[in-house]
Amino acid sequence: MATGQAIETAPASGTFTPVDSRRRHVLDLDDFTAEEITAVLDDAAAMREVLSRDVKKVPTLRGKVVVTLFYEASTRTRISFEEAGKILSADVINMTATASSVEKGESLLNTGLTLQAMGVDAIVVRHPHSGAPHFLARSLKNVAVINAGDGAHAHPTQGLLDLYTARDHLGDLEGRKVVIVGDVLHSRVARSAVWGFAHLGASVVLCGPPTLLPDPFTSAGWGPGGNGAHNPLANVRIQPDLDAAIEGADLVMALRLQLERQKVGFFPSMREYIRRWQVNDARMARANPDALLMHPGPMNEGIEVSTALAHGERSLIEEQVTNGVAIRMALLYQLVGSGSGGD
């Protein structure tokens, strides 16, 4: 044997699984395996190191073109994709639905075909309609499609950055209790996070006003009573009472109350929502002593989460944003940088 120092990283070569070489797109986390998720999170750890440098620039994606195609408003997701691409030396072009031919009525398909004909390597798409990125991925032969949020369906890069942040603090997520509280019905963040945490073996409790807890989570295929042992969502539970749900939690994720969607009366009043479902210090006291808080942003401070908690020691909210850049770098590196190997 050698001189006996601990080698910090000594992988047995067989356990060093890369992201599946057949993967060309990232559309949701439901088709990821636990190994693939772990591979992305590990790559993101290397990207965090790049982010911590004085000069945040590596030549990895020189000559590659990434387009962000946003049909919905966004601050952190679009900017973090742009930053991720630029740090990796890709050329990043931002395209919004306003101020483009979309305003003249160009369809999503034709926009995608146009971008493909221009030779872009990846399209990062956000769209108000669920399934739009899947449609784009099916229609384009030579472009990697990354879903940056589609309707109320999925937001896989947010899910991955949530997993990264959680794993960074909690270590192995197997058996950990994660409570997702708020407007689950309208939340693509929750839908992707549920898959991700379930794949990594955490037990997930969904909490919120019963009117904002969607049926599919309780019917077949979701939660207990699904497809038996092979159902990755078998450990997902529903508990509308936050005080009960938060008992023994390791991680609490508050969702943004989508105020623009609340006109139709999902709950009686904002005061009642705050009283029953706001995550605050008193409620966190029921969780594990070192339980942590996450929020995907943008926050309605004082509504779904108290200001004191959001900016307190338990809050990982700012870290989530930093980790978001690292996760997007990891995905661009894998999808755009490396050869596909599976073609």
Add this chain to the structure above:
Amino acid sequence: MSAHQTGAGLPQGNAPGFDATPLARRTTADSRGFFITTRSDTKPPAGTDERSTAGREIMDADEIRRALTRMFHEILERNHGADGLLLAGVRTRGVPIAERLAGHIRDSEGVAVPVGHLDINLYRDDLSERPRMRVRPTTMPVDVTGRTVVLCDDVLYTGRTVRAGMEAVSDLGRPLRIQLAALVDRGHRELPIRADFVGKNIPTRQSELVRVRLAETDGIDDVCILDRWVD
């Protein structure tokens, strides 16, 4: 050529009757310089599978240890001691090599030379042609600026990994100088790069594969030549 003869004369371990033919063919082919054609129309000999796992051993654990012992002395001699040194192991197997060199220096000089881990995947010039590669953190215990950084790797071949390693180091700061230590130099450089410290020069064919195994990563210390087409 003399190094080659030395390598060919090593004991062959547990596959005694196995190497005579390939070695003879190899020598003539090398001298004529058309080895690839010679090989491609030659069927793999019987017992190929055994050969692919055993390989042709070029260095065993003792020889690796002696080579590293000589290399650490050379590193200290060239740099007039261990002051300002930083050993940067290129992941994966450059890391244990750097750790071992640092261990030798500590035992011999009583000086703890910092060891960094360098991942060069973000700097590859052939990323698009490669299958997906995981990338892992680059960690440097100290700032590289003003230091003599010794890149440590297991095999020096085309030089492209070293080029990427130099770029990776330069992105972290401005080292005083960069030197290169390689356990094995197998030739076939594609860039104007040479090693400052070499454990062993091993003439090879480009069709062959040099496999370095180290206890920390593979559970065993040895260097073997494998036939790529068997692998």
